[in-house]
Amino acid sequence: MIQRSLENFVVVAILVLIVAIYMYLTVLQATNLEVEEVSRFYMGAKGYVSDEVWYVDAARNILRKIFGLEPKQIGSTFNATLVYPSKDCAMRASNNAQAYGITVVSSAFSKLNAIYVSANSREAIENFGKATNATDIVYGWILGDAEGINNYLNLEHPPMAKYLIALSMLLLGDKPLYWRIPSIAMGMLIVVLTFFIVKKLIACKELAIIVATTVAVDPLIRNLASIALLDIFVAAFTLLTIFFAMNKRYKESLIVLGFASTFKFTALLTFLPVLFLYIGELIERGINKFTEILFKAIEFLLLAILSFIFFQLLVSIPIILKIGFGPWLQQSLWGAISWHLSIKCVGSGCPVASTPWDWFFGVNSFPLYIYPNGSTLYAQGFVPAYMTSFILMLFTLTYRFQKAKSMSKKPWVMFSSLFIAYVLLWIAGAKTQYSFYAVQLTPFIYIYLIIQIYEFLKRDNVIHVLISWKKLFELLWQALLTLLSY
Numbered sequence: 404m405i406q407r408s409l410e411n412f413v414v415v416a417i418l419v420l421i422v423a424i425y426m427y428l429t430v431l432q433a434t435n436l437e438v439e440e441v442s443r444f445y446m447g448a449k450g451y452v453s454d455e456v457w458y459v460d461a462a463r464n465i466l467r468k469i470f471g472l473e474p475k476q477i478g479s480t481f482n483a484t485l486v487y488p489s490k491d492c493a494m495r496a497s498n499n500a501q502a503y504g505i506t507v508v509s510s511a512f513s514k515l516n517a518i519y520v521s522a523n524s525r526e527a528i529e530n531f532g533k534a535t536n537a538t539d540i541v542y543g544w545i546l547g548d549a550e551g552i553n554n555y556l557n558l559e560h561p562p563m564a565k566y567l568i569a570l571s572m573l574l575l576g577d578k579p580l581y582w583r584i585p586s587i588a589m590g591m592l593i594v595v596l597t598f599f600i601v602k603k604l605i606a607c608k609e610l611a612i613i614v615a616t617t618v619a620v621d622p623l624i625r626n627l628a629s630i631a632l633l634d635i636f637v638a639a640f641t642l643l644t645i646f647f648a649m650n651k652r653y654k655e656s657l658i659v660l661g662f663a664s665t666f667k668f669t670a671l672l673t674f675l676p677v678l679f680l681y682i683g684e685l686i687e688r689g690i691n692k693f694t695e696i697l698f699k700a701i702e703f704l705l706l707a708i709l710s711f712i713f714f715q716l717l718v719s720i721p722i723i724l725k726i727g728f729g730p731w732l733q734q735s736l737w738g739a740i741s742w743h744l745s746i747k748c749v750g751s752g753c754p755v756a757s758t759p760w761d762w763f764f765g766v767n768s769f770p771l772y773i774y775p776n777g778s779t780l781y782a783q784g785f786v787p788a789y790m791t792s793f794i795l796m797l798f799t800l801t802y803r804f805q806k807a808k809s810m811s812k813k814p815w816v817m818f819s820s821l822f823i824a825y826v827l828l829w830i831a832g833a834k835t836q837y838s839f840y841a842v843q844l845t846p847f848i849y850i851y852l853i854i855q856i857y858e859f860l861k862r863d864n865v866i867h868v869l870i871s872w873k874k875l876f877e878l879l880w881q882a883l884l885t886l887l888s889y
Contacts, residue, residue: 414608418598418615425594425619429587430580433629436772437579443775447511449545450579453771455631456547459582461557462568462631463543468556469721470569474543474577480521482508483528484546486539486553487516496535503531512548519545543577556722558734559742563665563718564636582631589639590628594619596642597846601854603649605810610857617849623784626771627842636666638843641673645817648677651684654706661710665718668743669843672824674707676817683816744832754837759825762841763793769838782839784848789841792818792852799855801871811858814851821847 440450451459466472487493493516500507500520504527509519522528525542532540539553546552557565567585575581597618601611618624627635640663647656656677663670681703685696715736716723723731748754757767765786772780796819803815821844829836858864 410608414612417612418595421612421616421619422591422594425625426587426591428620429590429625429628432625433580433583433587436629439772439774440579444509447509449547451547452579452630453632453769455582456549456552457555457557458560458565458633459544459568459631460547460549460552461555462565462582463541463572463577464554464556465562465565465722466569466572467541468554469725472569472573474572475575476542477576477578480523481525481528482519482521482543482545483532484517484519484541484553485528485532485535485537486541486546487518487536488538490516492516492536493518496531496537499535500531503527503534505531509545514548514550515546515552517546517553543572544579558722558731559739560633560667561665561715561718561735561739562722563662564631564633564667566718567636568631583629586628586631586635589635590624592639593624593628593635593642593846596639596646597850600642600646600649600846601850603646604813604850605854605857610853614849614853617785617788617853618846621784621788621845621849623782623839623842623845626780626782627839630771632839633667634669634839634842637663637670638845640666640670641821641843642846644670644673644677645680648680649813653677653681653684653703657703657707657710660707661712661714664711665714668739669828669840671707671711672821672828672843674704675824676820678703679816679820680813683813743828746832747835749835753835756835757838759822759829759836759841760793762838762844763789765789767838771839782837782841784841784845788852789848792848792855795852795855796822799868801875802868805867805871809858809864811851811855814847814854818844818847818851 436452437450440448440452442448444450449456463474466474485493485496487496493510493512497507497510497518500518504522506521507518508521512518520528520531522531528540528542531537541553549555556562564585568582571581571584575584594615598611598615601614602608605611624635624638627638640659644656644659644663647653647659660670660673660677663673678700682696682700685699690696690699719731719735722735747756749756754769755767757769761767762784763786765781765783768781768783770779771782774780796815799811799815802809803812825836825840825844
């Protein structure tokens with residue numbers, strides 16, 4: 404008893420250490436990106452990294468336009484972006500700012516008619532805005548440079564991630580490191596949940612620690628957790644959904660799935676692995692009739708749809724009350740579905756798109772940030788691990804149709820079905836997917852890879868896989884002979 408308690412203490416201590424190292428590395432990267440951008444502020448840098456400009460600005464707009472609140476002030480001065488009807492108006496305001504006790508911090512906008520200013524009081528900025536005919540005053544960090552971004556709510560994606568970013572702005576202040584705290588927390592949740600899922604799968608704490616460690620140091624997890632994109636939230640709640648399913652709490656799993664969809668609709672792709680796990684459990688319980696399994700699968704799907712609708716409505720109530728149910732339905736549901744199934748941007752001026760299978764080979768990786776020295780921060784995992792996992796997934800395909808017990812079967816089902824879901828999405832029309840979407844797959848890549856390698860340490864398991872391929876080729880050969888015989 405004492406020995407077991409000691410073992411558990413050591414495992415918990417190691418897990419805490421892994422999480423602490425993850426936190427240090429991620430916070431360090433998030434801070435370094437902020438410092439890097441701030442150092443180039445007077446050269447037109449805005450502080451945003453990659454697509455977080457859309458979500459952070461939307462979060463700030465939701466905070467002020469939907470909830471009537473503003474980010475917490477940082478320091479003794481007030482900062483705001485003043486938006487004008489034309490570039491001439493913005494230029495005239497910039498030239499007259501000193502007379503009103505206003506410091507123009509930046510006027511480096513090409514698409515937005517705006518200037519970013521600082522003053523000792525809020526009243527000074529308000530008076531200056533009125534005197535220069537500003538159409539909007541946005542307090543906090545400088546706005547991104549895009550037409551109409553001061554009114555942008557990012558309604559093509561659900562609002563939950565923006566709510567969390569806005570909450571960080573409200574409680575801590577409006578600056579890059581604070582925007583990224585929710586993402587950092589999601590990365591920590593991913594590491595912890597990975598440990599518990601592996602522990603549930605094979606009841607081996609040592610292997611669970613190894614898998615959690617690989618996830619914690621994976622560059623895609625760390626890079627996505629250090630900036631304010633949506634996909635790290637999707638990855639965290641995908642794992643939480645699977646965690647409940649692994650514990651055979653399928654109703655709770657569907658509840659979490661519905662909530663996960665309030666971050667981004669790609670969370671719904673998790674339904675496929677959860678469905679397969681559910682069907683597998685039905686078979687284990689002795690339910691083998693096709694019609695019975697079909698009806699239960701349809702019931703399961705209907706519950707998932709109800710969970711999705713409930714949470715979409717629940718978290719969107721503030722937005723619905725502000726813009727109306729019809730516009731919300733058109734933009735946030737039908738518009739979002741259309742967005743996910745469409746080709747977004749192609750051509751020389753567009754970010755590099757990729758296919759789901761590209762992600763495993765480091766092909767067409769999305770550039771998150773380009774440093775002054777020319778080096779690039781890519782949305783890319785540890786390619787050798789991703790590539791090996793993908794090859795093993797295909798190599799063990801025939802083995803999955805054997806009745807033999809395999810510890811890697813459930814990890815394979817979770818990994819392969821989530822990958823298939825992305826392929827189906829691509830076939831359905833989403834041809835411009837980006838490599839940072841792969842973060843939703845990352846924990847399952849390592850869970851499957853390490854468990855599969857562990858299983859292959861017993862040579863007989865490799866032989867069983869080879870035999871399964873031999874049987875398939877024999878079957879295909881017999882079928883070919885039958886076809887060619889007269």
